[in-house]
Amino acid sequence: MLLAIDLALIIEKLVLIVIVVMASLVIAMYATYGERKIAAVLQDRRGPNRAGPFGILQPVADGLKLFFKEEIIPSFSSKALFILGPSLAMLTAIMTSAVVPWGDQVHFFxxxxxxxxxxxxxxxxxxxxxxxxxxxxxxxxxxxxxxxFSLISxxxxxSQIISYELAMGLSLIALLMVTGTLSLKEMVLEQQTGYWNIVYQPLGFLIFLICAFAECNRTPFDLSEAENELVGGYHVEYSSMKLGFYLFSEYINMFVSSVIMATLFFGGYDIPFLNEANYDQNWMALFGVLALMAKVVGFIFLFMWVRWTIPRFRYDQLMHLGWRILIPLALFNMLITGALVLLKQNNWHF
Amino acid sequence: MSITEILFWGLSVLALFGAVMVVASKSPIHSILFLIVVFFAISGHYILLNAQFLAIVNIIVYAGAIMVLFLFVVMLMNLNAESEPKKNRMLQFAGLISGGCLFLVLIAAISDTTQASQMVQMGGGNNGLIKNLGMVLFKDYVLPFEISSVLFLSAMIGAVVIGKKEKENS
Structure with missing residues (x-):
């Protein structure tokens, strides 16, 4: 046999991939709607309310508008790379979801x-x-x-993403010391039986959260889209759906980083105060997915709440926060965690 | 052919194609992007050898950090195919000869090894898994590991010192 792989496994994984990608796209689509509604509430406006009841079809209308706009590739650009840019942004945004445990096992066929x-x-x-x-x-x-302008942006x-990656990695090291595993699935299983990791790593979570804002280029760290100094940011020259891809990948990034935060620190698909083993497997898996989604919606709301509350940082403030505050704080957190883990192994004797 | 063999040949072709394009493409930006392709192909090879940790770290460190800095520098200097300085004929000739010599030496060295005709065992062994790697690093090779970390630290401090000096002068 040419390919010694279970055919059913391939189909199962393909279906799962299609579902996850579609779900991320739809959730990102409605995140744009959510953002406009939340902005409206925070600014005492009504927000989109014309397309469909409560403006529920607004994302569809936005998408159609972007698709039907004229597509312009500037003559002075390097064409292949111009097209590669938004494609890569979209690809990397979606790729992360491959290792996320969306729920427990289900039993079908x-x-x-x-x-x-x-x-x-x-x-x-x-x-x-x-x-x-x-x-x-x-x-x-x-x-x-x-x-x-786009080059500066x-x-x-x-440089912002590289700087904040360091603090993010350091805060993760402390988390890994506590969990003792790199597999997201095992982390969730640990949190199902014990406490959520937020209990052990509150400071680590705070650092991770701030870094996630910076990695997603969200306000207060959206320096690359500072329209009053950079016209529009790195996508000034983009139009039509290529611009749409850039804008959209930001929302997918936001969704995925919310999922990662929920998985790492808030128990993933774990339903609090409930022993999943006592109930039917398939129903518990379904409720687990819903629990994860509820946590994710909470995080996405936090992202938007912060965006419409806190003004943008200055660039030197951004770098100061990243290098002089977050990295030393993350190192300190790492040392404390290491000491406590070591003490625990010695049964709290020095 | 099993699926690992198909993947092996696919990744090898990708790696070699990328490597050739790094040298052949005119624009330095394209060279960098092809170098990233090479790193990805090599990471794929690591995964075939069941060394997942090495594969991911290769991507994080080389493709994710070092190549970004390369791209940074090239973008800031705005090196284009047009602004590329004319290369000296003699230099090109010298490069060809020295590169050819290295190639010959490598070929000779590889053909001399006893295991040249054997194919690498794929998917077997668990030396590359993070648990075993950590055990080996922190039990058998603690001293070299620590010494290399001191080396890294001194390089880091050196970079900071150089960066500060330039600031004072301006």
């Missing part, structure tokens, strides 16, 4: 199907690798546009 596309034993490092690849979409797009975005 006599098979145990895990609701996770790939249980890699270096799961969290995979997430980190994909996040660090996320810079390329912005950098390539901004350079290929051959426009000074791209450089800003890249």
């Amino acid at each position: 006599g098979r145990d199907i895990s609701l996770q596309i790939a249980d890699v034993n270096v799961g969290i490092l995979y997430v980190f690798a994909v996040v660090s690849m996320g810079v390329y979409g912005i950098m390539i797009g901004s350079w290929a546009s051959n426009n000074k 791209g450089l800003r975005a890249a």
Whole structure:
């Protein structure tokens, strides 16, 4: 036989991949609607309310508008890279979802199907690798546009992402010391039986949260889109759906980082105060997915709440926060965690 | 052919193609992007060898950090195919000869090894898994590990010192 792989496994994984990608796209789509509604509430307006009841069809209308706009590729740009930029931004945004455990196992057609596309034993490092690849979409797009404003914006975005990646990695090391595993699935299983990791790592979570805001280029760290100084940011030259991809990848990034935060610190698909083993497996898996989604919606709301509350940082303030405050804080957190883990191994004797 | 063999050949072709394009492409930006492709292909090889940790770290460190800095510098200097300085004929010739010599030495060294005709065992062994790697690093090779970390630290401090000096001068 040419390919010695279970055909049912391939189908199962393909279906799962399609569902996860579609779900991320739809959730990101409605995140744009949510953002406009939340902005409206915070600013005492009504928000979108014309397309459908409560403006529920607004994202569809936005998408159609972007699709039907004229597509312009500037003659002074490098064409291949100009197209590669938004594609990469979209690709890296979606790729992270491969290692996220969306739920427990379900039992269908006599098979145990895990609701996770790939249980890699270096799961969290995979997430980190994909996040660090996320810079390329912005950098390539901004350079290929051959426009000074977009180049400045791209450089800003890249240096911001590189700087905050360090603090993010350091805060993760402390978490890994507590959990003792790199696999996201095992982390969730640990949190199901014990306490959520937020109990052990409150400072680590705070650092991770701030870094997630910076990695997603969200306000207060959206220096790369500072429209009053940079016209529009790295996507000035983009139009039609390519612009749409850049805007959309921000929302997908936001969704995925909310999922990662919920998984790492808030128990993933764990339902609090409930022993899942006592109930029917399939129903518990379904409720687990819903529990994860509820946590994710909470985080997305936090992202938007902060965006419409806190003004943008200045660039030197951003770098000061990243290098002089967050990194030492993360190092301190790492040392404290290491000492406590060591003490616990010695049964609290020095 | 099993699926690992198909993947092996696919990744090898990708790696070699990328490597050739790094040298052949005119624009330095394209060279960097092809180098990233090479890193990804090599990471794929690591995964085939069941060294997942190495594969991911290769992507994080080389593709994710070092190449971003390369891209940064090239973008800031705005090196284009047009602004590329004309290369000296003699230099090109010298490069060809030295590169060819290295190639010959490598070929000779590889063909001399006893295991050259054997294919690498794929998917077997668990030396590359993070648990075993950590055990080996922190039990058998503690001293080299610590010494290299001191080396890194001194390099970091050196970079900070250089960066500060320039600031004072301006």
